[in-house]
Amino acid sequence: MMPLQSTVVPTHLVHLAPIDVVIVVFYFVLVLSIGWYLKGRANTGEDFFMAGREMTAWVAGLSFLSANLGALELMGWAGSSYQYGILATHWYWIGAIPAMLFLALVMMPFYYISKTHSVPGYLKLRFGESSRALSAVSFAFMTLLMSGVNMFAMAKVMQIVLGWDINFSIWVSSLTVAIYVALGGLRSAIFNEVLQFFLIWAGALLIPILGLYEAGGWTNLKLQIAQRASEQYVHLWSGLGSFSNNPMGIHWTGIVFGLGAVISMGYWTTDFLVVQRILAAKDIRSAEMAPVIGAGFKMLVPIIVILPGLLGLAVLPEKLVPESMAAVTGGHSYNDVLPLMLARYCGPGLLGLGVTALIAGFMSGMAGNVSAFTTVWTYDLYRPFINSKASDHHYVNMGRWTTVIGVLISVATAYLVMQFASIMDYVQALFSFFIAPLFGTVVLGMLWKRATGSGGFWGLLCGTLSSISMWTWVKVDPSALRYVALSPHAKGLAQDMYQALWSFVVCVVVTVAVSLATKPMSDGELTGLVYGLTEVPSVGDVPLYQKPLFWAAVVTVVFIVLNIIFW
Amino acid sequence: MVSIWFFIGISLAVNGALILATGIYQLVNPPVNPGIVLFNLHANVWWGAVLLVVGLIYLFKFAPRRQT
Numbered sequence A: 001m002m003p004l005q006s007t008v009v010p011t012h013l014v015h016l017a018p019i020d021v022v023i024v025v026f027y028f029v030l031v032l033s034i035g036w037y038l039k040g041r042a043n044t045g046e047d048f049f050m051a052g053r054e055m056t057a058w059v060a061g062l063s064f065l066s067a068n069l070g071a072l073e074l075m076g077w078a079g080s081s082y083q084y085g086i087l088a089t090h091w092y093w094i095g096a097i098p099a100m101l102f103l104a105l106v107m108m109p110f111y112y113i114s115k116t117h118s119v120p121g122y123l124k125l126r127f128g129e130s131s132r133a134l135s136a137v138s139f140a141f142m143t144l145l146m147s148g149v150n151m152f153a154m155a156k157v158m159q160i161v162l163g164w165d166i167n168f169s170i171w172v173s174s175l176t177v178a179i180y181v182a183l184g185g186l187r188s189a190i191f192n193e194v195l196q197f198f199l200i201w202a203g204a205l206l207i208p209i210l211g212l213y214e215a216g217g218w219t220n221l222k223l224q225i226a227q228r229a230s231e232q233y234v235h236l237w238s239g240l241g242s243f244s245n246n247p248m249g250i251h252w253t254g255i256v257f258g259l260g261a262v263i264s265m266g267y268w269t270t271d272f273l274v275v276q277r278i279l280a281a282k283d284i285r286s287a288e289m290a291p292v293i294g295a296g297f298k299m300l301v302p303i304i305v306i307l308p309g310l311l312g313l314a315v316l317p318e319k320l321v322p323e324s325m326a327a328v329t330g331g332h333s334y335n336d337v338l339p340l341m342l343a344r345y346c347g348p349g350l351l352g353l354g355v356t357a358l359i360a361g362f363m364s365g366m367a368g369n370v371s372a373f374t375t376v377w378t379y380d381l382y383r384p385f386i387n388s389k390a391s392d393h394h395y396v397n398m399g400r401w402t403t404v405i406g407v408l409i410s411v412a413t414a415y416l417v418m419q420f421a422s423i424m425d426y427v428q429a430l431f432s433f434f435i436a437p438l439f440g441t442v443v444l445g446m447l448w449k450r451a452t453g454s455g456g457f458w459g460l461l462c463g464t465l466s467s468i469s470m471w472t473w474v475k476v477d478p479s480a481l482r483y484v485a486l487s488p489h490a491k492g493l494a495q496d497m498y499q500a501l502w503s504f505v506v507c508v509v510v511t512v513a514v515s516l517a518t519k520p521m522s523d524g525e526l527t528g529l530v531y532g533l534t535e536v537p538s539v540g541d542v543p544l545y546q547k548p549l550f551w552a553a554v555v556t557v558v559f560i561v562l563n564i565i566f567w
Numbered sequence B: 001m002v003s004i005w006f007f008i009g010i011s012l013a014v015n016g017a018l019i020l021a022t023g024i025y026q027l028v029n030p031p032v033n034p035g036i037v038l039f040n041l042h043a044n045v046w047w048g049a050v051l052l053v054v055g056l057i058y059l060f061k062f063a064p065r066r067q068t
Helices: A018-041 A045-053 A057-066 A071-091 A097-113 A119-127 A129-162 A166-204 A206-215 A218-228 A252-270 A272-279 A284-298 A306-315 A323-329 A334-345 A350-385 A392-419 A423-447 A453-476 A478-484 A492-517 A548-565 B004-028 B043-061
Strands: none
Touching: A018 A166, A018 A350, A018 B004, A045 A166, A045 A272, A045 A350, A045 A392, A057 A166, A057 A272, A057 A284, A071 A129, A071 A252, A071 A306, A071 A334, A071 A350, A097 A119, A097 A252, A097 A272, A097 A284, A097 A423, A097 A548, A119 A129, A119 A272, A119 A350, A119 A423, A119 A453, A129 A166, A129 A272, A129 A334, A129 A350, A129 A392, A129 A423, A129 A453, A166 A206, A166 A272, A166 A350, A166 A392, A166 B004, A206 A218, A206 A306, A206 A334, A206 A350, A206 B043, A218 A306, A252 A272, A252 A423, A252 A492, A272 A284, A272 A350, A284 A548, A306 A334, A323 A334, A334 A350, A350 A392, A350 B004, A350 B043, A423 A453, A423 A492, A453 A478, A453 A492, A478 A492, B004 B043
16 A cells, blocks of 8 residues: 655646536435445344345455455555556455465355454454454554544545545545444445445546557557566566566565465455455355455456556656655656546546545445444454443444444544654554464464464464564664565565565464463364364355356466466 | 345446436537547447446346345
């Protein structure tokens, strides 16, 4: 995720016609109507927090993907593809597909069978309260901060792109989210995420279609990019044999082991914001199929994110610059490429739809963060540690109030970020501290029955502390990156990958060492939670084309072919 | 219960209709300065039509009366 900071506000990028405003207003009306319609189906804890666990594979899968597909990410990665070329695609292919398939086929059965409501909830069952508490507190804290950061970034984008007042954007969007999530719970958040998915495609797909037409096709586009930037901008792997051979300053080992094996695994398999959508699936087959569906569509997302950035390199008349330079010169930054392309091709009506897609992306992200926070707070902190004997109705009310309070805290964070913009960098770093060690803890818990409660807790804690230490070391002494990333030619992006890799290794080593030194857990305590002691129900006697494994194989083949084509 | 796909249909159909109508209006009354590249392709006409058709299909297929 790329931070958006601007101290000098240029003239806004696009101008909405009345029809565009009608389309934007219609979106808000529809979203609130959905929340209102669903309020009658969110009166029990299972309904409010877990959407009744009755989502089909398609709904769970599309919302699983949409929860991650926020507008900040869309704009940020389009900007990254303008800046670094097709290498940005790695975050959509190797940085997502293997992890999503791993979640579907290996981890989902344990999450689903344990009937847990959250990832911290699984940790409690597997390792005990201390692991749950550590994970729940860090997740709750981070999620609200991320929500506030996203809210500020959205308001900033709307100011830059549309000229809207920041306060107006913050309050209108946050109140809308608070209303529809407080009314309809997770089901409302999921419905709106699926809606967002369709709006994003409807609003953004025209850019690559018209852009390729203007550029004269893919081959001509590559020639133009080679002239304007570098031939390396259109190669996924061939420049990754050396840190100095590609625009990003990364190495294939960092991409494969840091991004592919650890960061993406950590995010897609343990970040409760996305996992919660799968936990709401109606049966084990849907729970396994949903991430596979998400993976299939994730592979297509570069069409509307990466390709516009590449097209911007070829067709935009002005050269885009880094954020810091744009703030001083009043020019356009890399992150402006998507709205600039939108303004280039989309007239009245289409522009409104494109802007609505961006707004929908931001609001879904907020709703996702708030609904995940509400569940973790109510079930993993409030119920076990504060009030364990209340009625289900009480917890639902707690959920509704927490939704409103969570949104207000997010708004406060957004204003804090407005005053201290560098907070955004720190929040993103904070997120990265927990995600890789958490993956280590959860995957060991699921696959190795010898892992004990103490092992799980200390592994998670040590992994997190090691991540914080490495980050602080590089912050204080930037040349330390050469040690973290094992090369003097490594650049900033390499830090995330290697920091994740080492913190994962630390987590695993400590978990194994402490587990072997402590008393094993009994089989009775582990039934239904770990490989070897869990009877995974069959997906049923269904045709091959309805089996998750079949479609996972199809997705894998397509993934491999795409990486070869764009080598 | 009204399914999410019905709401998707509403969104696509209404947005499609608005964009198509705008496109047809601009086809009949072309602006002096369209302000966009490739205006001659009239993307809002055919894209609006695509969204409208897809939206209507969803509305018909997932209408509440057909689901009961």
